[in-house]
Amino acid sequence: MPLFFMMINPLSKIIDLFFPRTCMACGNILMDNNQIICHTCLTGLPYTYFHADNKNLMYKRLSTFIPITSAFSLLYFQKKSIVQEILHQLKYKNHQEIGEFFGKIMANHIKNTMGYIKYDYIIPVPLHPKKMKTRGYNQLSYLCKTLAEELGSICDENLLLKIINNESQTHKNSEERKRNVKDIFQLHGNTKKYENKHLLLIDDVMTTGATLESAAKELLKINNIKLSIATLAMVQ
Ligand SMILES: [Zn+2]
Incomplete structure (x- = not known):
């Protein structure tokens, strides 16, 4: 050259x-x-456009188990699809720029949701300390930080802990999944400052919703919170 x-x-x-x-x-x-x-x-990209429907498929599924304010997923997930590859790169290859990139798109969709109520705290589904040590990062960190920045909220990675290093949910049916994630999360520290606030729980993908349900049940032990849930992708 x-x-x-x-x-x-x-x-x-x-x-x-x-x-x-x-x-x-x-x-x-x-x-x-x-x-x-x-x-x-x-x-x-297979966008769900859930922001245009606050009684969307994800809300309907989750709200039968847990009292949530809203639910949002950016994309539909299918095996062997580009969404699966993107999530794989984010989760296992430490490409945190994916979290940042999609965090911005997610925030734009969420802000345009009908009846959008601002979130005070954004909470990623945590990893067990052992997994954190081997993987070295929580794949949701950058996604949550970007969402917090774009939505004017606080990203909080300390409120929720994963206390049981459960087996992978892959190859488990719906009932086994529920049992596998029962009581695996625990609130940490003084939760007073979260009372009467709106919390947004984040995960990368929702399959049956068992993990989100388990984490949500623990968060809902805090007095009078509003709880919403968002993921990058969901299985249809
Ligand atoms: Zn491409």
Whole structure:
């Protein structure tokens, strides 16, 4: 490459030339510096548009078990789909920029929900300390921090603890899932400041809703809170 061309070209373009960044969903080379997934994958995302319906499918499912104020999922989840690949990259490959990217999109959708009530605290579903040690990060951290920033809320990763390192929910039926997540969460510290506040519980994907239900039941031990739930994706 001629030197004069390198001089007028932004450094990021030169870095891209040697280490091309690829789409988190399909692996194709990215043309745009600001994206983490390519244009084709971005336009093909299966949005739920739940923000346009506050009695959406997720709300209907969860509110039969727990008294929630609202429920929102950004995308529909299907096996072997681009959504599964994106979540895999976020959860196991430490691509926290995915959390940041989708946090902004989620916040925009949530803000446009009919009857939107501001959240005081944003609470990620926690990892057990043992898992935190082996993985090194909670994949929901950046997503929650971005949501908090965009929605003017406080991201709080200390209120809820995971006290039992339960088995994976994969390959379990609905009843086994419920048993597997019973009493695995615990409130931590003085919960007085959360009383009368609106909390938003966050997870990456909702399958049967058993984990969210278990975490929500623990949060609902706090006096007079409003509780809403949001995920990046949900199984239809
Ligand atoms: Zn792609």
